[in-house]
Amino acid sequence: MDLNAVRGATSDRRVRVAVDAMGGDHAPEEVVLGALIHARAHPEDDLLLVGDEVRVRAIAGPDLPANVRFVHASEVVGMDEHAAQNVRTKKDASINVAMKLVHAGQADAVVTAGHTGACVAAAYLHLHRAPGVDRPALAVQMVTESGPFVLLDIGATTNSTGEQLYQFAEMGSLFSERILGVERPRVALLSIGEEMGKGDARIQRATALLQGSSLNFIGNVEGKDLVKHLADVVVCDAVVGNVVIKFFEGLSQFIFGLLQKEFERPPFGPPAYLLMRPGIRRIRRIFDYEASGGAPLLGVKGSVIITHGRAKRRMVSYAVAVGAGAARARIPELIAETFQRTPPPPPGEPAA
Numbered sequence: 001m002d003l004n005a006v007r008g009a010t011s012d013r014r015v016r017v018a019v020d021a022m023g024g025d026h027a028p029e030e031v032v033l034g035a036l037i038h039a040r041a042h043p044e045d046d047l048l049l050v051g052d053e054v055r056v057r058a059i060a061g062p063d064l065p066a067n068v069r070f071v072h073a074s075e076v077v078g079m080d081e082h083a084a085q086n087v088r089t090k091k092d093a094s095i096n097v098a099m100k101l102v103h104a105g106q107a108d109a110v111v112t113a114g115h116t117g118a119c120v121a122a123a124y125l126h127l128h129r130a131p132g133v134d135r136p137a138l139a140v141q142m143v144t145e146s147g148p149f150v151l152l153d154i155g156a157t158t159n160s161t162g163e164q165l166y167q168f169a170e171m172g173s174l175f176s177e178r179i180l181g182v183e184r185p186r187v188a189l190l191s192i193g194e195e196m197g198k199g200d201a202r203i204q205r206a207t208a209l210l211q212g213s214s215l216n217f218i219g220n221v222e223g224k225d226l227v228k229h230l231a232d233v234v235v236c237d238a239v240v241g242n243v244v245i246k247f248f249e250g251l252s253q254f255i256f257g258l259l260q261k262e263f264e265r266p267p268f269g270p271p272a273y274l275l276m277r278p279g280i281r282r283i284r285r286i287f288d289y290e291a292s293g294g295a296p297l298l299g300v301k302g303s304v305i306i307t308h309g310r311a312k313r314r315m316v317s318y319a320v321a322v323g324a325g326a327a328r329a330r331i332p333e334l335i336a337e338t339f340q341r342t343p344p345p346p347p348g349e350p351a352a
Contacts, residue, residue, distance in 0.1 A: 014044055015327040017320055018098040018107035021051035022076040023114020025310050028052070031113060032059040034316025038324075039065045041317075045324045048107055050098045051076075073097040079309060083117030087125060095119055099126035102302040108327035109303035111294065111319050113311040116155045119304065120297065127302040130332055132339030135160065136299035137168045138238070138306060139175055140245060143286055144229040150176050150185075151226075151234050154241035155306075156297060162205025165189065165235050166213070167339075169206070171298040172233035173215050174338050179329055180232075184216045188231035190240060191220040206235070252287045293318035296326055298335060303327040 019035045021028045028051055039047045046067050049056050053072040060068070073094040077086045087096060095114055099122045101107035112119050120136065129136065137153035150172045157164060169187050176185035189206055191199035196207060196219045203220075210217040221230050223244070236244070259280070263273035273280075293315065294307030303326040307319035 013328060014046065015108040015324050016046040016048060016101075016106070017109045017111055017323045017327070018048045018050055018071070018101045019316075019320060019323075020094045020098045020110065020112035020114050020119075021049045021056050022073065022094040023112040023119075024307075024316075025079060025113075026312055027113065028055055029059050030312040031316050032056055034311070034313035035111075035320055036060060036065065036068065037313060037317035038320040039068045042321070042324070043067050045320075047320065048098075048101060050101070051094045071097060071101065077115055077118040079115050081115070081118075083115050084121045087118050087121040093118075093122075095122045096126065099123060099302070099304075102304075103127055109305065109323035111305045111307065111316075111323040113307045113309055113316060113319070115309075116306055119306050120156050123297055123300045123302070123304050127300045127304070130299055130301050130336040130339065133171075133299040133335065134167055135164050136297050137171060138241075138295045139172060139298055140241075140295045142226060142234075142245070142248065144227050146229045148180075149226075149229055149232050149234060150180070151190075151236070151241055151244065152298065153236065153238040154245050154295060155238050156299075158238045160202060160237045162202040162209065165202060165206035165237070166209040167299070169210055169215055169217070169233065169235045170213075170338065171335055172235060174334060175296075175298060175331065176232050178334055179331065182232045185232035186230070187215050187217045187233045187235065188219060188221040190226075190234050190236035190244075191222070194220050194222055194225070196220065202237075256284070256287075293320075293322035296322070296331060298331070301332055301336070303332060 021031050024031055035047055048069055048071050050071045050073050053070045056070055073092055075090040075093040077090055077093045077095055095112055095118055098110045102110055103126045135157040138156045139150050139152035140154050141148035142151050152168050152172045173185045173187050176182045189203055191203050218231060263269045294305040297304040305319055305323040307315060
């Protein structure tokens with residue numbers, strides 16, 4: 001999520017962010033230190049560090065900002081554990097405790113670097129879906145030369161139906177319009193061909209629903225078109241979306257790795273790097289996935305941000321900023337209002 005875009009849609013009300021201190025490959029140390037970076041820079045936000053209080057306190061140290069407090073959780077859902085099963089059995093897991101804080105009105109957002117499936121399951125269990133929403137979707141902003149576009153779903157709902165893809169389009173369009181300020185966002189389906197309706201049965205079903213809707217539906221885009229910014233919102237199943245973002249991430253790292261090797265190659269590499277360094281830095285900033293913070297889980301009754309499992313303190317600090325901004329922007333309330341006003345069609349029915 002673009003932090004500048006979120007900040008542009010926020011109010012100045014104070015918010016409380018529950019941080020799952022035990023979630024992620026580098027938890028709790030990197031998560032706690034990242035949260036503290038945000039807390040010190042943003043005294044207007046209250047942070048609740050959720051996890052093993054003894055461990056979290058030891059990492060936080062004695063110089064604790066006034067806007068940080070601890071909430072003890074005795075259990076953890078590990079990155080390699082079965083998500084839904086352990087969310088239900090480990091009732092005092094840090095992700096469950098964080099979600100309960102939002103449900104009880106004691107926090108306004110949840111931020112986690114933990115297991116995506118566990119986070120989605122905990123959101124289902126404690127926050128529930130927004131009225132009218134069949135399945136939630138994870139949204140992320142993808143980089144192009146002319147600005148970002150919204151891609152969803154990237155990890156919340158696999159084996160999506162055509163009706164669910166239609167709902168993702170509704171939520172993505174609302175997010176793009178109300179949070180990013182895009183007027184009449186162009187909506188497209190990610191498919192195997194650009195011809196209208198080309199794809200499997202669910203793509204064809206979603207196409208029929210979108211054609212009958214009030215959304216600015218432009219048809220299909222292919223994988224090669226994503227960097228061209230042909231659409232402002234691109235909709236796909238979670239498996240496809242997750243493969244896309246991880247391929248982009250891996251490809252960018254591969255390219256920068258090749259460049260580094262070439263710049264290290266004597267005799268012309270080092271002086272060439274000195275000449276190219278300003279441009280390389282600008283390109284690196286564009287592809288800096290850590291600065292995106294995390295992906296909002298759209299369609300549940302609460303602001304939930306899921307950041308990268310490998311996130312370290314810098315990315316965690318950005319993710320907390322996204323959580324605070326999303327809470328101020330009232331994203332869940334906007335989605336609920338939209339679906340209550342124009343309920344999605346039942347299976348087999350055309351959109352209104």
